Amino acid sequence: MSVLKIYPEKCTGCLRCELACSYMQTGEFQPAKSVIRVSPFEGHTSYAPYTCTQCAEGWCMTACPVGAITIGAVGAKDVLDDTCVGCKLCTIACPYGTMFYDPDTRKAFKCNLCGGAPACAEACPTAAITYEDVATADWLGDFARERTARVLVGVS
Amino acid sequence: MATRHLIIGGGTAGINAIRTLREEESERSEITLVSAEKPYSRMVLPYYLDRSIAESHVYTATARVLADWGVKAHLGRRAAALDVKGNVCTLEDGTKVEYDDCLIATGSSPVKAPVPGADGRAVHSFWTLDEAQAVVAELTPGSHVVMVGAGFIAFTILNSILALGAKLTIVEVAPRILPRMIDDTGARLVEAWLKKHGVAIRTGVKLTKIADVKGRKQLKFASGADIVCDLVIMATGITTNLDWLKGSGVRVNHGVVVDDRQRSSVPNVYAAGDIAEGRDRVTGEPAVHAIEPTAQEHGRVAGANMAGKDVRYRGSLLINIVEVCHLDVASFGAWDDATAETATGLKADRPAYRKLLWRGDRLTGAIILGPSQDIWTTNDVGMLKGLVQSGVSLARWKAHLKKNPFDVKNAFIASKTTHTLLPETILGRPSKAPGDTPVAV
Numbered sequence: 173m174s175v176l177k178i179y180p181e182k183c184t185g186c187l188r189c190e191l192a193c194s195y196m197q198t199g200e201f202q203p204a205k206s207v208i209r210v211s212p213f214e215g216h217t218s219y220a221p222y223t224c225t226q227c228a229e230g231w232c233m234t235a236c237p238v239g240a241i242t243i244g245a246v247g248a249k250d251v252l253d254d255t256c257v258g259c260k261l262c263t264i265a266c267p268y269g270t271m272f273y274d275p276d277t278r279k280a281f282k283c284n285l286c287g288g289a290p291a292c293a294e295a296c297p298t299a300a301i302t303y304e305d306v307a308t309a310d311w312l313g314d315f316a317r318e319r320t321a322r323v324l325v326g327v328s
Numbered sequence: 329m330a331t332r333h334l335i336i337g338g339g340t341a342g343i344n345a346i347r348t349l350r351e352e353e354s355e356r357s358e359i360t361l362v363s364a365e366k367p368y369s370r371m372v373l374p375y376y377l378d379r380s381i382a383e384s385h386v387y388t389a390t391a392r393v394l395a396d397w398g399v400k401a402h403l404g405r406r407a408a409a410l411d412v413k414g415n416v417c418t419l420e421d422g423t424k425v426e427y428d429d430c431l432i433a434t435g436s437s438p439v440k441a442p443v444p445g446a447d448g449r450a451v452h453s454f455w456t457l458d459e460a461q462a463v464v465a466e467l468t469p470g471s472h473v474v475m476v477g478a479g480f481i482a483f484t485i486l487n488s489i490l491a492l493g494a495k496l497t498i499v500e501v502a503p504r505i506l507p508r509m510i511d512d513t514g515a516r517l518v519e520a521w522l523k524k525h526g527v528a529i530r531t532g533v534k535l536t537k538i539a540d541v542k543g544r545k546q547l548k549f550a551s552g553a554d555i556v557c558d559l560v561i562m563a564t565g566i567t568t569n570l571d572w573l574k575g576s577g578v579r580v581n582h583g584v585v586v587d588d589r590q591r592s593s594v595p596n597v598y599a600a601g602d603i604a605e606g607r608d609r610v611t612g613e614p615a616v617h618a619i620e621p622t623a624q625e626h627g628r629v630a631g632a633n634m635a636g637k638d639v640r641y642r643g644s645l646l647i648n649i650v651e652v653c654h655l656d657v658a659s660f661g662a663w664d665d666a667t668a669e670t671a672t673g674l675k676a677d678r679p680a681y682r683k684l685l686w687r688g689d690r691l692t693g694a695i696i697l698g699p700s701q702d703i704w705t706t707n708d709v710g711m712l713k714g715l716v717q718s719g720v721s722l723a724r725w726k727a728h729l730k731k732n733p734f735d736v737k738n739a740f741i742a743s744k745t746t747h748t749l750l751p752e753t754i755l756g757r758p759s760k761a762p763g764d765t766p767v768a769v
């Protein structure tokens with residue numbers, strides 16, 4: 173399946189992915205409801221977008237007590253709004269911190285790869301986010317380790 | 329002859345085992361389910377109570393679905409005895425069910441405070457669908473509800489009671505609320521928050537009697553004033569449903585003792601969920617984790633092994649989250665380990681609170697409290713689970729987190745936690761979607 177591959181060194185922190193994502197998912201430009209989130213590193217000198225890995229276990233999906241999370245046509249785990257009761261179990265079951273809860277709708281929400289045409293990848297002006305047929309991986313770990321080294325100087 | 333699997337108890341653990349059996353088996357087996365209740369999820373009962381879902385929504389497998397899966401179901405019937413030498417389970421009505429292997433998944437039952445009047449009118453536990461229906465029928469807007477007990481289960485229904493327009497008083501015998509879910513500091517914050525939202529709380533009070541007075545309920549305590557109300561909900565604890573296994577020879581401690589394949593002391597008898605005492609992933613010690621995710625994982629591991637696969641379980645992680653009046657309260661792993669190294673952070677105005685616990689440079693437990701609309705709380709909730717679950721070495725991030733317990737994300741990402749977590753699956757393969765269970769042909 174295709175997944176969102178992140179090239180963190182290309183990210184400039186422009187936040188267009190967050191805007192595009194929230195618009196696609198909710199119909200409004202409200203970054204608070206984006207399921208891709210740009211993280212600052214080293215006191216805002218580096219940035220990288222972070223989102224659901226579509227992990228093989230799908231901890232969110234297996235935890236849901238009512239089967240409200242399923243696997244969509246393009247292989248992404250997706251929340252069925254009509255079935256979700258808003259119990260939040262998926263938000264603590266996902267060990268990556270990429271399940272969200274919308275207090276307005278009282279439903280969980282997450283990255284569903286926009287059904288195969290991810291808005292974030294389209295919106296990114298530097299191609300820091302691409303939609304590729306590769307195995308999912310830890311795209312940010314090495315980058316973050318390097319970019320945070322200075323923060324940790326002085327910390328023993 | 330097809331293998332005969334017997335599943336006893338059709339709750340979360342039992343139904344997950346059945347689905348996994350069908351997913352994993354190489355040859356079609358015979359599956360029999362014996363369950364005192366129809367299969368449903370207890371943890372969605374609070375949403376049935378506040379009427380945001382219909383009763384039909386709580387069921388995890390309807391008669392139709394069970395038939396599709398090829399399950400012979402005895403619903404509304406109880407197992408009364410297990411003969412592990414003859415491989416026979418006897419039901420309360422005398423029916424005998426033979427098996428080649430069986431799963432004990434009979435869960436737990438609520439325990440009411442042992443006071444006169446506890447069995448009277450308008451006094452209910454909130455554990456089963458029947459009890460939920462009774463409360464739904466009796467709870468009307470403006471009525472005064474007294475919740476006896478301030479544990480996790482009480483808190484899962486608190487929002488629903490308030491949403492229905494009832495007045496709520498919580499009474500707790502312990503000196504503080506949520507004694508088994510969060511620490512003192514967290515409990516104080518939650519208590520203040522609830523009082524601010526109009527919930528009356530009395531801690532350290534011992535209920536001695538419930539009487540009927542002019543059509544209302546009167547609660548008497550060892551000290552302090554009486555309370556008069558319309559409805560009493562008893563959330564005073566649960567007990568593991570082990571009684572029917574007495575004399576069976578299956579080894580029992582706090583629960584049915586199981587190995588890393590969910591197998592009991594009897595090789596063809598498995599146990600899963602609230603009833604099972606398996607490995608705690610963080611401490612490595614045997615524990616009963618009476619929570620939904622444990623029931624689900626136990627059930628799947630048992631199902632896979634019963635289907636002939638060799639699936640080993642790494643142990644269950646204690647995780648709990650509850651939202652009260654738009655405040656998220658969550659705890660993970662060994663959050664109450666008195667000998668662990670700890671760091672705390674408090675922002676009293678928000679309110680937001682963190683407690684992180686370490687063994688060496690591994691995060692072994694956490695408590696997190698924060699406003700639900702604060703999206704960063706949600707992010708951190710998951711990442712703290714990931715740090716505890718993966719047990720990644722935090723190295724120098726430990727000192728950073730000790731100073732900045734609110735800066736979880738950088739620590740999570742830079743410790744390459746994602747890299748450690750990604751290969752892990754419960755069954756050694758990608759999970760199937762809930763609707764993808766193979767059906768009978």
Ligand SMILES: Cc1cc2nc3c(=O)[nH]c(=O)nc-3n(C[C@H](O)[C@H](O)[C@H](O)COP(=O)(O)OP(=O)(O)OC[C@H]3O[C@@H](n4cnc5c(N)ncnc54)[C@H](O)[C@@H]3O)c2cc1C
Pocket residue numbers: 259261336337338339340341342362363364365366367369370371372373374405406407408433434435436454455456481484485569572600601602603618619620621623647648649
């Ligand atoms: C109101 C409420 C809210 C909850 N909220 C949460 C939450 O937010 N998070 C969380 O993690 N957990 C929560 N829980 C706990 C969770 O529901 C349980 O941990 C889970 O249901 C355990 O699953 P189980 O399969 O082990 O047992 P159960 O789901 O209890 O299923 C046991 C089944 O066995 C049947 N049975 C019992 N005795 C017999 C017998 N002798 N013969 C045949 N059948 C029998 C029962 O009728 C039942 O069908 C909540 C529970 C309640 C009641």
Ligand code: SF4
Pocket residue numbers: 224225226227228229230231232233249265266267268269270271282
């Ligand atoms: S939300 Fe979390 S658990 Fe669910 S598929 Fe994505 S990474 Fe996995």
Ligand code: SF4
Pocket residue numbers: 235236237238239240241251255256257258259260261262263279280
């Ligand atoms: S919040 Fe919704 S999707 Fe998440 S576990 Fe609960 S019911 Fe399932």
